Amino acid sequence: MLFVAPVVLILGVFLLLPILMALWVSLTGWNGQGSPFTGDVPFVGTDNYTRLFTEDGLARQDFMTSIRNNLYFVLLVVPAQTALALALALVIDKRMLKGKVFFRTAFYFPSVTSSVAISVVFLFMFANSGAVNSLLGAFGIDGPQWFADSRGVVHVLLGAVGVDTAPAAHDSVGPFGLTWWDWLSGPSVAMCAIIALVIWTTSGTFMLMFLAALQNLPKQLDEASLIDGANRWQHLRYVTLPQLRPTFFLVLTLGLIGTWQVFDQIYVMSQGNPAKTTLTPAFLSYRTAFREFEYGSGAAISFVLFLIIVAMTLFQRWILRERRPS
């Protein structure tokens, strides 16, 4: 009891208390002047939350747009970074590979570099006349104006087959005030550049986790499967991967949390532009609070984001649960 007291104290003061304070702020109309804990601050109950979901207005529109953007971001980034990390780890784990240390460092490098610095480098690479478009140009492809292009990729693909505007059925208002056409736009071209950046930077970290797990696997199982005549694919599918389940859980969970909270890349690269297609809930929360002085609304957004992350993590835990043969 005495020995855990310092930790409890520190967690209480630096974790629990700020969370409770933020929860209180999300129930008020605090404007950022002085203390939010005086009688002068208007208590608005759940207004800040209902405005995000039920009232037809700009607040809900922006919030739902940010949810849509982030949903596509998560759907693309999490599987891609997990697959890439696993692939890199499997390559490095091969005992035959020469220069293992070099490759391990090279793959891990983006993860230890400051995300702001990398974002700026990517801004140059994806500029209209930058490296990416020059490379595309070498193959005769006229690259898009990456960070100015707000078209969703699904819309772009549909445009390629001649569908430029919403079919009548899809123009109707979908859930939460956005039209189905907007919900189903896919990530914008600008968002795709950020997605590429995030996959590249984070896969190094997760590669390291997979690598640690791979090197811990018992060799006897490898040998046993070889003796049983498993080919490489069967070996990977039925021996290696099942043993990596806990690592998958870790990587997916960290990936989900990280991608729902994406902020610094957005802040540095796009500030939510073009046409709000890179707006994410984390950035929206910041903007609402510190730019528009709607601290209550900003705090409410971050709590909704928190609930989304918890729900997603629980869902994924349920998917990856150990299925015992009955």
Added chain:
Amino acid sequence: MIRRTALAAVAAGALLASTACGGGFDDSADAGQQTGPASLQILIASSGQAETKAVQDAAADWASSSGNTATVTPAQDIAQQLGQAFAGDSAPDVFYVDAFRFADYAKVGALEPYGDKLSNPDDFYQSLRTPFTYDGKFYCAPKDFSTLALQINTDLWTKAGLSDGDVPTTWDQLTAVSQKIKSAGIVPLALGDTRDRIGAFMVQAGGWIISPDGKQATADTPENLQALQYVQSLLKQGLAQYPKQLDAGWSGEAFGKGKTAMTIEGNWIKGALQADYPNIKYTVHPLPAGPKAQGTLSFTQCWGISAKSRYKDQAIKFVEAMTTVDQQMTAAKAFGVMPSRQSASAQYIQLFPADKPFIDGAAYAHGPVNAPKMDSVLGDFDTGLQGLANGDPKALLARVQKNTESVLGQ
């Protein structure tokens, strides 16, 4: 069980203790004013090294002659730094306030309304006082200002067979010369794709997004519709292009590269062209008048004084010293801004005769939207303007009207 209860008690105690420590959060309603030598914290959103140095020098001069101290800090991101400082009760005494942010600060009571305590406040241009007036009170002194005007590339102009007499003064003439330029195979006009450029057409048509007192939404008026339809016609015929279409970050870049014959930008284009495209030859003219009147937009910042400052008197004296005609002329020479006092205009035009159209614009310029919480609404409007060429101006204005009403109604 006992252990767990004890643990909970410790946790609760920790919470209580830290709430008690939270005394620092308390609002001391009117912080005691200090007289005598002050140490002023000044936060500026500097345009560059030249401005930082000029302000630091001026502040040092004021400090040594008045027996105070003044620390000038250039901000990285002034909106964020001020937001945090206000929330943490540690705001600087004096800071730049951009006109489009002003109403947000004034509404939450962060600013001291001192404007009328300065000497000769009527000397500031009326079009610069309005953006810094909230609820009928003139809050803070405009530091300097910029207006939009029409820049014409001399070489491309003559190449299209046009002469000095063809400089457009009305919308019809603008369309006519643009068609001529286009038929010569040159892009006529580079136009920024935000309200800060296209809004000038709304002013020329006699409209604006909100009423002058900042209380009513006036977005979906026939005047605004006329303006957007005119701009849309320019875009559709290829007479005007957005910078992005010209592979440029802003109109000045496209203009500097000689891609367009005309552009509409503010006096900052002077420095930018000088630095990046020193060989370009151009002239500056007032914007063509619309169906109602001449119109342009003004952009300005003021010297805000924190409502919680302990040195308000000294801060006002500091601002007074910063807004004298002499000091404004010094700033104009150092980093190319236009003085906000009318009594300095003659001196300024004498020194920079080419800037006359910009200075003259102050007489008929419209300031930024001066109502709180409009940031997201206007951002949404800009998004709509980016798609104006293929959009429906009427629906766009209706959307702005609806959003503005809901923000102002709160």
